[in-house]
Amino acid sequence: MTNITELLQKYWGYTSFLPYQKEIITSVLDGRDTLAVMATGGGKSLCYQLPALVLGGLTIVISPLIALMKNQVDDLNERGIRAVAYNSTLDYHERTEVERGLQNNTVRMLFISPEKCMQPSFLGFINRFPVRLIAIDEAHCISEWGHNFRPEYRQLSALKDYFPSVPIVALTATAIPAVREDICTQLQLSDVREYIGSFNRPNLSYRVVPKNKPVEFILDYIEQHPDDSGIIYCLSRKATEDLAETLVQHGHMASAYHAGLLPEVRKKVQEAFIKDDISIICATVAFGMGIDKPDVRYVIHHDLPKSVEAYYQESGRAGRDGQPGECILLYSRGDLAKVRYLLEHDDQDEEQSGIAFKKMQEVVDYCETNSCRRKYLLAYFGEEYPGETCGACDNCTHPQELFDGTGVAQNIVRCVRQLPTKYGAGMITDILLGSKKAEIGRLRFDALPAYATGKGYDRNTYLTWIGDLVRQGYLARTGDKYPVIALTAKSEEILRGGVPVMLPLPRKTRQRRSEVPGQDAMTPEEGALFLALKKVRKDLADGENVPPYVIFSDRTLMQMAHARPCDTESFLTIGGVGEYKSKKFGPAFIAEIKRFVQEDRGMTPSGEAQNECEGHLLEGIFLIDREIKRLNEEIDELKKEKSALLDQAMQSGIEEEGRYALRCSLSKVRELNLEAFKDRYPEIFMEVGLVRLKDVDEILGKDVVTELCTITESKTFRVTESDR
Secondary structure (H helix, E strand, O other): OOOHHHHHHHHHOOOOOOOOHHHHHHHHHOOOOEEEEOOOOOOOOHHHHHHHHHHOOEEEEEOOOHHHHHHHHHHHHHOOOOEEEOOOOOOHHHHHHHHHHHHOOOOOEEEEOHHHHOOHHHHHHHOOOOEEEEEEOOHHHHOOOOOOOOHHHHHHHHHHHHOOOOOEEEEEOOOOHHHHHHHHHHOOOOOOEEEEOOOOOOOEEEEEEEOOOHHHHHHHHHHHOOOOEEEEEOOOHHHHHHHHHHHHHOOOOEEEEOOOOOHHHHHHHHHHHHOOOOOEEEEOOOOOOOOOOOOEEEEEEOOOOOOHHHHHHHHOOOOOOOOOEEEEEEEOOHHHHHHHHHHHOOOOOHHHHHHHHHHHHHHHHHHHOOOOHHHHHHHHOOOOOOOOOOOOEHHHHOOOOEEEOHHHHHHHHHHHHHOOOOEOHHHHHHHHHOOOOHHHHHOOHHHOOOOOOOOOOOHHHHHHHHHHHHHOOOEEEEOOOOOEEEEOOOHHHHHHOOOOOEEEOOOOOOOOOOOOOOOOOOOHHHHHHHHHHHHHHHHHHHHHOOOHHHHOOHHHHHHHHHHOEOOHHHHOOOOOOHHHHHHHHHHHHHHHHHHHHHOOOOOOOEOOOOOHHHHHHHHHHHHHHHHHHHHHHHHHHHHHHHHHHHHHHHHOOOHHHHHHHHHHHHHHHHHHOHHHHOOOOHHHHHHHHOOOHHHHHHHHOOOOOOEEEOOHHHOEEEOOHHHO
16 A cells, blocks of 8 residues: 555655544545544645545545635645546636546546535536545534534435445534534444544634723734734624724725625635735634635634634634634623524524524633633533643633632522522522612512622623532523523532632733743744745745645744755755645745845854755746746736726727727836746736737727737737637
8 A cells, every 4th residue: 555654745745644644544545434523723634635645536525615625726736636626616618627637537636515516417427437535524514413504415415325335534623422423324424433633722822801992902912913814703794894994994904704795705805815915804704614724823703603613613713724823702791682682583493593592601601711711612522621721721821810709609599599480690680789670570579688689799790600600510500592590409508608609700801912822932033034935935826826825834934944944855854845845836935045044144054055056046046036026016017007098098989099098008018128038938928918809898899999919029919800
């Protein structure tokens, strides 16, 4: 069998696997149905990408979003692995090219949506090819218990009928036990091997901040992280637009994203974020699974998420590259009413509605817990955190001060005992505070001994304390949509005064400066080189029309900044490079590193270049590439000028002026002095000199222009009617 470690090194540039990757890959290569549950950033994709290389033939990857398919296809092709996506964005010629690749057996991975996959015509077509593996990404979408349930995923249960001998690997990052069982049942997986990795994301820190002046907090935070990418989740579309507008007014590169935008606008915003043209997205949950950007450094929830699963997945979009990330939730009990309203108006049956309200309460418990937030999240997914504290959440790094709240707890328990039936925390709080609400008088609760015995604290503080007593087991909460508070066996302990009850002091508004434990330390020189390498990466990515992280991850660039490889052999030792990318991108990065260390920065290159001439040649090539990029930018500006001139001419209704303006605009290209590049880079001349007929049609009309001049060597290019 092919050595999978050698393939890992050759194509991905790593010498060892992440936890569970090797076991999952081995299970797949053994032909076993496999369920893999691994935290975001844990390397799920490799668990079907590497087997696809070993198995040969065709691997079908079912993915829920076109954007997610594109990201993976771009990444694989940049590694020298042939992958294609087959979806509605392809035109006739592109579909034909995909089909030709399948027939020639040059395509290793075919990415497709669940809807397209289950069309009879597609299944009949794909059955002609040697399918070796089926991978189902985001497999939790198949379960009604999951937080992103998609009915079309249910159709995938028929895959076993069409491909009975082909192994299926189902992958997800968030699946509680009920969801895992549902996945296996719905997909008809047989003799399935399950691999449940840790849900712990040690590189992430968690913080809940009182929601006081949230916009001021967000602005202050972003000013502390000017070079970082971040996502800010909001509950409403209007909130995303208002916040994005405020950020832009303060000089930040931000855009809004929500389902109410036109598809082309959403696509444009998403691509700008992925390509680092903007750094901040203000989004609703519509900005979801399609985001595969690994270098998001922070995720802020401006409003409450709907469930702990949703929060885990949304906040988990930070730090996918393994570098530090911050997850901040702005919490106010006032937001509960908004979430409750949305849930009450969701199109759900009674059972689903009850589940949704229960999940909302679990989010409140997360926000109000005084224990380690990491332990809370892991316990939710059935995992126990081994340590007492994680050292990377606000409750561990800045524990909330407690006081002996036995007297307060006794008051609360007495009030619950005096009620004729069970009521919610809100009613109990109203009684303790001596509320004058009409319902209190109608029910004669103002006659209870506990009435008005709790003055001196505010409503939110009492609601928090009642929740804390529930978490400590001194009270119980039952019901989902309208939960009520009940006594427990431990309630009597409070009334007897046998044990002291510690409660949190009311939390003050804290807007501490960001603290991210474990951040990789770089010297000032390494930091400067890292930023220089990011610029090289951005230039190369723009040239390839792919996101920067597809070239190399931040972690890989940090290793380059630290090790400073100045020859190919040293460059290959950097994690995440690999042979294919070393040949394709290595010269540009090596040239930049050599240029950087040759300046007086007190830095010494590692892997000293064995040939000084080679170093100068690499630097020269890279500088030429930069010059070409600069020229292309000037060309783009000229095209904009051309368009403006044509618009001006057409507004005047003068067709001849339109043609003259077109020629004048193109003639200015002579000033760029491109003759030196003509032979080596003819595509530049084609792009500058040739005007596409369909563009002219749109501007001047089909029947107006039949002939255009090009500037290349004063030749003319005649367009005939047949060319239309």
